[in-house]
Amino acid sequence: MGISIYKAGFRYTEWAFRDLTLRVEPGEIAAILGPNGRGKTTLLKAVLGLLPLEEGSVEHGGNPGYVPQSAQTVFAYKVIDMVLMGRARHVGAFGSPRREDYEIARHCLDRLGIRRFENRLVTRLSGGERQLVLIARALASGCRTILLDEPASALDFRNQQVILDTLRSLAREHGMTVLFSTHYPQHATCLADKVLLMQGAGSHQFGDTAQILTEENLRQLYGIEMRSVEFTHNGSALRTFVPAFGFPDRDVEISRGVV
Amino acid sequence: MSTGIKGVLSNRLSIASGWSPWLFLPMLLLLSALAALGTGRFAISPDKVFGILASQVVPLDVFWTETEARVVMLARLPRILMAIIVGGGLAMAGAALQGIFRNPLADPQIVGVSAGAAFGGVLALLLFPSSVLVMLSAFLFGMIALGVVYWFSHAGGRSLVLMLVLAGVVVGALFGALVSLITYLADPQDELPAIVFWLMGSFATASYEKVATVAIPVLAGGMLMYLMRFRINVMSLGDEDAGTLGISVQRSRWMVLAGVTAITAATVAVAGVIGWVGLVIPHAARMMTGADHRTLLPVSALLGAIYMLIIDSIARSATAMEIPIGILTAIIGAPVFIVLLKRNKLGGWHGD
Structure with missing residues (x-):
């Protein structure tokens, strides 16, 4: 059954999201990316039915399971x-x-x-x-659908890998629908079929990972310089995104061993 | 994981699983009750106590005096039954409250019910001093206190734990002030001593009617909380998590509170305000069995019953004058609480 959200809107006083439409099929993984406080958790709660939508509708086959942030x-x-x-x-x-x-x-x-x-x-x-x-x-x-709120945010790299592997097997081997929020674009690139970018106040983008996750979109989303990095590891091509936090001289000095 | 932590762990778990409180605690309760029946200013030997009890069901050759039989059956037995019911009820109510409020300092007094019931009892003592009316009035005002707390905490729409606790404190303070007002207005010759003594709590006036009066609400409330033991586990995760697991948090919470109120109001009605039992005993029980409310609730009840029975036996036999039970529970409870907290900082609690 998966998750279908149609023209959904929710607001506390201002709109957390509005006119939001997305569809995640069974066996698919979707990632939600967006800066803090732009409605990621709110959307998950609305899908769960814990927050009443102002407009639109949410459908899922039966009650989704939920993994809280902490x-x-x-x-x-x-x-x-x-x-x-x-x-x-x-x-x-x-x-x-x-x-x-x-x-x-x-x-x-x-x-x-x-x-x-x-x-x-x-x-x-x-x-x-x-x-x-x-x-x-x-x-x-x-549950046949599982929602996770930043499941890997507080973890070290090894444990992030464990959680990502788990989500992957839930979707690929057990045919579950997985929707998770994250702050790491690389979690989306390595795992997600679909991506939702939430910029707040009704501004969002949803689509296939490859189309949505671009340098330009991430730059706009987070308001800092983001670069796509491609490399091969164990014979397979990988792609990830790196934030350029913006101290170029210092980065050069470090690479020269000065700092 | 380091061996140190593993060691602590296996140690804890062996206590939790290898040691059965279900055999030990009821035995201890039974033995304490038998010992308490013989203890007092008028001591009666255990064989006579046993004989008197047994002769109630099977015919036996009488080897005790009429007075001894009366002391056991009419004075001590109802009193002991009352202490067991009150102690067990308060401890179980405290354990349930600490669970649903996720707070180690919660006890039946925190929701304002004790103060409401105390006001009801004191008011009745002033206006129509009959023991039935004192009980009824205490019970009624305990319920009113919960109703006011409910209404208060819903004032802002959704009821949050913080609002509930605040409302409990406010309602408790209000009824506390009303109790002070009545003690101030009371006639210092005869009304005041009766009020003060009742407020300090006592089992001295125990009778089988009182046992029945307190047993029905305590058993009903206790049964309700015991049925909800797993639900209390889920509620102890906090409102949000519990909600995402698909339970109706608000309704569940008020159901538990209704059980707590029934127990608290009934115990205050028959024995006055007895503090500390609902606070200390659940901590001790948690150290024995772990945090799971499915075992914690019954173990708290058993432990509370034993504790109250022992304290009451001390209260009535240690000195020539009877010591009010509320004073003893505080004098013993406060240091015991400190020792428990110091000996096992976590004790099933992890902090927030």
Whole structure:
């Protein structure tokens, strides 16, 4: 079923986004890029149905799973208990998880390769491991669509790779629809089929990654110089974007070993 | 991961999984209750206590005096039952509140219900001093306090945890002031001592009617919270996360609060304001079993019952004069709380 957003608009006092239309098919990955405070999280919440749209409509097959930007864990729950909470929708207000809920939760841990953490406390895990637990929790709801709010932002490069691999396998191997926001254009270039650029106040672009992710578009989006870099690694051609933060003399000095 | 952390971890988990509170705590509760039945200014040996209890169900040769039977059955048993119900109820309510407010300092007093119930009780003591009316009035005003808090916290449209806590503090302060006003107006000869003694909390006037009065709301509220034990886990993730997991946060929260109010108002009605139990016991329980409310709620209830039973036994037998229970729970509770926090900084809490 995927995600269909048609002419959607939402505002607090000013429009966070307006006249926004996009379509992500099952098995596809879409990335949302945009500066802070331009409506990325707001859009995800609207797709979830947590914020009521002012105009337009959102369609998705059943309730999407959601991975928040960061989990502020006040209580030191065990990993399995945390993942079980993904079953909340199915368990009911007066129920408790049954054997089948445990089986689903363990299966989700298996799928992400973190079954060995089952009985650890969430608070004792590293940032990357914790992010995987949150993805497992979202999957435990049985969703076919998953929304992730900057899933790799607070992670080191190795763990970013782990999360990106996970998203890739969810879409390619399990046919899920993946929509995630990010601050890294390279996450979109390496992974996403579609990209949405959000500039705020109703200005946005959506389309295939190759068409949308250009130096010019990113320059406009972030308001700083962005350069596309192409190189080969292990025999395959890769493309990424690098922000030029703008101290050219210093960069030259560093390359000469002066600083 | 370093071996140090692993060591701590396996240690914690072995405590959580290898040690069964379900056998140990009920046994301890039963033994404390039997011991408490024999303890007091009028000591009765354990075999006699046992005989008196057993003779209620099976015919036995009487080897105890009539007075001893009366002390056990009419004076101590209702009092002990009341302490168990009140302690268990308050501790469970505290555990549930700390969960839904994500706050280690939450206890039944924070939502203003205690103060409301105290005002209701004091008002009844001043106007129509009958114990039934005192209970009814305390219960009624406890409910009114929750209603006012509900209305307050919805004033800005959506109800946030912060608004709820603020409303609880405001309503608590208001009813606290009204209680002061009544104590100021009360006749210092007979009304004032009755009010002050009632406010300090006591099980001294326990009877089987009072046991029944407090048992029904406490069991109802406790059952509601126990049914919602998994939902409380989800709510403890915070409003946003819980909402994205597909639950109705507001409705769930008010349902838990209704259970807490039933328990708090009923306990204040029969035993006055007893602080600290709802605050300290959940922390101790969390150190034993971990944060999961599915085990935390029943373990808190058991632990709270044991704690209250022991404190009340001290209150009635340590000195010639009975010590008001509210004073003892604070004197013992405050240092215990500090020790618990110092010994295990996390104890199932991770901070925000």
